[in-house]
Amino acid sequence: MSVAGSHLVLLLGAGGISPDAALAAARQVTDEVSVVWYGAATPAAVADRLREDWSRAFAGEWLTVEDHLRIPELLEELHRRRPVHGVATFGEPLILVQAEAQQRLGLPGNPPETVRTAQSKSAQRRRLREAGVEEIRFHEITREEDVAAAAAAVGFPAVLKPVHGAASFLVSKVRDEAELRDRVREAFQTYHESPLFDPDPVFLLEQLLIGDAWYEQPGFGDYVSVESLVEDGRITHVAVTDKLPLDGFVETGDVLPTSLSGDRRRQVLDHAGRVIEAMGIRWGATHLELKLTPDGPACIELNARLGGPVGHLVRAVGGADIEADIMRLALGRPIEGHYPAVRYALYRSVPPPAEAVRLIGQTSREALLAAFPELVFCKTRFAPGAELHPDRPYNILTFLVTGQDVRSALAIADRVVDTYTAEFVPLADDAPVPFPAPTR
Incomplete structure (x- = not known):
């Protein structure tokens, strides 16, 4: 399967799809695969087993790194030994260093600034407002003294969330300024005690999006996600994923294919295209969550990567491998998957x-x-x-x-x-x- 321009580097060990699934997808694309393993929390036996599996299937190098910020420099060194033609990852912590490496090596990928915007909920809101796509009210909170200004700018009810976060961590609904003040105090304390995120957190107060009944049958939540692939700015929407009702702000389930009517689905995809273009995404996968409001779809957040269970869902409904297509895009190749829902x-x-x-x-x-x-x-x-x-x-x-x-x-x-x-x-x-x- 080796062809000119086919040396792919996988950045693994920091979440996203499992390393086994990533290696399985890579086998469909190329047999020239190097791995940068960022796995400080992974047992040595697991890493050794993965490395053995990789060595039997691929030509390339296996590199281990403890500081993920060194990855772009590491890939420059690798490129001098063995020219690199693409870099792919599926874990949120590594998509910025992926973009920096792609930029240094002149490879297909999103500019680092675009990825920084995608990783910041406040930068996303600002970008969508500047592009005239949405006008959702929001205000950053960097300290408790910002509460009064945030309350005046956004109003109530509202949602408080970390600017950089995941899995609905510290997301809460607030009904008035007194409750906001209490939640902010608790959130800063909890965030500082958590080992998961930034040492200096910033929170975002934003307008509460009110969902509407878009489905003709019961059992679904009032938001969806859109899974898309982007090749040099050309957007292919792979699927609209229905959601089960939230448990507070915690997700409980995803369903493919969508049960939205044709007109509703077109509304969702049209808005998704506008959001992706406004964010400046040029390459790779996007996972975009949209609230289904009485006034139309509204962006909850965009991720410049594949959504957690999306690969499993896509394979289960029709057999296509979206992870392999993401690797093709990383190499500058067109996608090959067909995405039927049987x-x-x-x-x-x-x-x-x-x-x-x-x-x-x-x-x-x-x-x-x-x-x-x-x-x-x-x-x-x-x-x-x-x-x-x-x-x-x-x-x-x-x-x-x-x-x-x-x-x-x-x-x-x-x-x-x-x-x-x-x-x-x-x-x-x-x-x-x-x-x-x-x-x-």
């Missing part, structure tokens, strides 16, 4: 209790797979004895099911959740915690 697929996540707890026991992954042949995959995130903390966003169970229609997929997912049981005790005392967790 069945329905539903990805479901189950959050833990909203307090610090210890997991005592749970239904095993093996038992769930045996009970439900419709499961494409199933993952229990933690073993008994694990401590779970609400300031570290994650789910205790994730799974994907398929069905011939959307109602059957929804029904199967509900049965899986009903079958799964877990036992917790709070870290503060040993009284049992009810599960499933109460709605947040």
Whole structure:
């Protein structure tokens, strides 16, 4: 499969799709693959096994780095030894250094400033306003003294969120200035205690987007995501992903294909195109979340990468591999995938209790797979004895099911959740915690 201009570098070890899935997708594209492994938190045995699998399939180099900011320099050195023709990654922490490496080496990719905009919720709002795409009210909060100005600029009800965050971490609805002041104080304290994000956080207060009923049948949330591929500015919309209702601000599920009517779907895709163009995305994948409001779709946020479970969903509904197409784009090649939907697929996540707890026991992954042949995959995130903390966003169970229609997929997912049981005790005392967790 090796052709001229086919040396691809994968940046792995910082989230996104699994390294195994990334290597499997790369096999469809080229046999010249180098890996930059950023995996300080990964057990050595796991890294060794991945490296062995890689060595059997590819020509290239395996490089390990502890400081991700060194990656662009590392790739310049690699390029001098073995010319690099493309750089791909799927983890949010590495998309900026990916862009910097692509720029240094003159490879297809987005400018670093475009990626910085995509990673900042306030910069996104500013860009969409400047482009005349949306006029959503927002105000940055860098310290508690900014609360009064933010309240005056945005009004209530509103949403408070980190400018740089993920998985709905510290996102909350606020109803008045007094509640905002309390939430800001708590958010700064929690953010500083969390090991996950920036040492100097900035928060964003923005207008609360009010959803509307866009579906002809019940069971869906009031927002969607749009999955797109961009080749030198040319946008191909791969799918509109329906969402299950939120648990507070925490996502609980995704469904493909969409059940929106044709007219509604066209509204969503038209607006998605305007948002992507306004953000300046030129290459790669985008995952855009849109609120379905009475006045039309409105941007919640855009990610300049593939959304978490999207690759699984796309393969389950029609067999296409969107990760392989992302790697083709990184090499400057056109996409090859066709994205039919021949069945329905539903990805479901189950959050833990909203307090610090210890997991005592749970239904095993093996038992769930045996009970439900419709499961494409199933993952229990933690073993008994694990401590779970609400300031570290994650789910205790994730799974994907398929069905011939959307109602059957929804029904199967509900049965899986009903079958799964877990036992917790709070870290503060040993009284049992009810599960499933109460709605947040």
